[in-house]
Amino acid sequence: MFNAGKRLVWWVCLFSAGAIFGQDAPKKLSKAEALGAVASKTTPEYPMVARQLKLEGSVEIEAVISEQGTVEEVKVLSGNPVLTKAASDAVKKWKFTPITVGGKPVKAVAPLTINFKL
Numbered sequence: 001m002f003n004a005g006k007r008l009v010w011w012v013c014l015f016s017a018g019a020i021f022g023q024d025a026p027k028k029l030s031k032a033e034a035l036g037a038v039a040s041k042t043t044p045e046y047p048m049v050a051r052q053l054k055l056e057g058s059v060e061i062e063a064v065i066s067e068q069g070t071v072e073e074v075k076v077l078s079g080n081p082v083l084t085k086a087a088s089d090a091v092k093k094w095k096f097t098p099i100t101v102g103g104k105p106v107k108a109v110a111p112l113t114i115n116f117k118l
Contacts, residue, residue, distance in 0.1 A: 026064060026107040027099055034110035037096045039069060044090035044114060050082045051118065059087035059114045067105040069096040079114075087114035 029037070049055075059079030064072045074091050076084045091112060099108040 024107075026109045027101055029099065029108050029110045031111050031113070034063075034096075034108075034112055037065075037069075037099060037108075037110070039095045039097050041095075042090045042093040044083075044086040044116070046116060046118070047082055047086050050080075050086075050116065053082070054118060055080060055082055056117050057083060057115075059083050059116070061087060061091055061112045061114060063091050063094070063110045063112055065096045065099060065108045065110055067098060067107060069098045071096075072107075077111075083114075083116050087116075090114065 057080045060077040062075045062077055064074075066072045071092050071094055074088045076088055079087065091114065096108075096110070098105040100106065
């Protein structure tokens with residue numbers, strides 16, 4: 001019975017490690033890699049309030065790119081709240097060349113900076 005319990009614990013640990021460190025984990029890209037993979041991008045609309053306030057700045061975003069090169073998710077990391085929605089909405093429309101590992105397309109996480117300048 002003790003050996004069966006040990007085996008069960010071993011299998012649970014092995015399965016958990018596979019889930020955590022498996023091939024399904026997105027590949028982290030550098031900013032240069034992310035920009036190099038951009039196939040098409042939409043320029044964000046400058047928010048009217050930001051124009052009126054003559055507000056400029058950068059928005060840091062992390063985008064999850066699907067195996068097909070579409071943006072699945074956008075997470076705003078920093079930036080003026082007046083600008084973040086416009087930046088996020090624009091990045092959601094971007095298309096990327098599929099990221100590959102070993103010749104196989106994989107999900108990727110791309111750090112991006114969107115600059116707003118009048």
